[in-house]
Amino acid sequence: MARLTPENVQRARDTISLYPVARSALIPLLHMAQEQDGWLSEEAMVHVAELLELTPAEVYGTASFYDMLFTEPVGRYLVSICTNIACLLEGAYELLEHAGSTLGVRPGSTTPDELFTLEEVECIADCGRAPCLAVNWRFFGDVTPDGFDRLVARLRAGELSDEVPPHGTLSRVRRTVGLPARAEGGRERR
Numbered sequence: 001m002a003r004l005t006p007e008n009v010q011r012a013r014d015t016i017s018l019y020p021v022a023r024s025a026l027i028p029l030l031h032m033a034q035e036q037d038g039w040l041s042e043e044a045m046v047h048v049a050e051l052l053e054l055t056p057a058e059v060y061g062t063a064s065f066y067d068m069l070f071t072e073p074v075g076r077y078l079v080s081i082c083t084n085i086a087c088l089l090e091g092a093y094e095l096l097e098h099a100g101s102t103l104g105v106r107p108g109s110t111t112p113d114e115l116f117t118l119e120e121v122e123c124i125a126d127c128g129r130a131p132c133l134a135v136n137w138r139f140f141g142d143v144t145p146d147g148f149d150r151l152v153a154r155l156r157a158g159e160l161s162d163e164v165p166p167h168g169t170l171s172r173v174r175r176t177v178g179l180p181a182r183a184e185g186g187r188e189r190r
């Protein structure tokens, strides 16, 4: 996989300029890299380290700590099924088992066509609609086994591409405002 594209390098520089200390932009830059490739490749993490004047180990240490950052490839659709208490009482484990058999993978694995990764997660704060799941961090509630199969079919057919962007995209809204921070000496940080 790749280093950041020239367009993303510019976005990264613009983001870094918003912080008095460059390393504070580490997590936004990691999300940017993940948006580009769907996960954080070694090349992308090394590039982020160069842009922030950090060591690759510092970048990897942060990337590997957070659940929403992936240092291994994941499918285009990350299906996260909650099995915490409210969902558990409403059949979350039956749903997880059904999802595994529909997709043909165990939790923690990706389908051979690299379209779906299935994972079991803790409460995703949608307890009122248990059992629920997230696809690329977009929420779906009151999910029955049949509803799950319909959801997978619609994702496969591309019918939800407006609602569910490819994995790695947190938001399609780009930041257009923000004041550049000034580094010591009054220069704008670039």
Ligand code: FES
Binding pocket: 082, 083, 084, 085, 086, 087, 088, 122, 123, 124, 125, 126, 127, 130, 132
């Ligand atoms: S317990 Fe499943 S969303 Fe809270």
